Amino acid sequence: MSVLDLNALNALPKVERILALAETNAQLEKLDAEGRVAWRWKICRKLCAVVELWHSGGGKFASGESDPPGHSGDPHRYRLPVPETYQFIDELTDKLKLNLKVYRAAESAAWQEARYGKLWEQGVEGIEKYNEINKVEPMNGR
Known part of the structure; x- marks a missing residue:
């Protein structure tokens, strides 16, 4: 199964993009869980910037200091160094045109x-x- 070219995908007209994604989803449905995880890691490596940004670990995973929760011993795990996590988030948000919301406790x-x-x-x-x-x-x- 090929790795998505997100730039090419985003350049497609809406209907063609929907059809391309439907084809990808159909191929993914044929894979077992391990195959889907392997495919996901290929996407992550290709983007070179995709990191789980869930902040419940105090930002340690996003900053490259630890593995994501539940991924210890995962043969497909990866470590992407992100020295400046907040700048990285801002850059990724702008590059991918994300509408991120930041939720935090009222008390430090x-x-x-x-x-x-x-x-x-x-x-x-x-x-x-x-x-x-x-x-x-x-x-x-x-």
């Missing part, structure tokens, strides 16, 4: 720790409170 990490202690060390209840403060509330716009 230091403020949360001073107020609640180390929630991640307080068992299930602490983890649930941490997730509520840092993931649920920001996404709900509170």
Whole structure:
């Protein structure tokens, strides 16, 4: 299965782009999970800029300091050095014309720790409170 040329794909008229993507999806449906992951890594390497930017790991993966969650031991894992994560995000957003939204807790990490202690060390209840403060509330716009 060939790797997508995103520039060529974006240059196509809308109907042709939809047909090309439908053909790619049909080919992907024939692959098993490992085949799909391998295909995805080829896309990532080709773009040389695609990184999982989920920030729940404190930005460590996006900055190249660690592997993405759940990918330890993955034969298809990769490390892309991103020395300036925020500039990289801005550049990628502009290049791909993304409409990114940044969600963050109202309180800084230091403020949360001073107020609640180390929630991640307080068992299930602490983890649930941490997730509520840092993931649920920001996404709900509170």
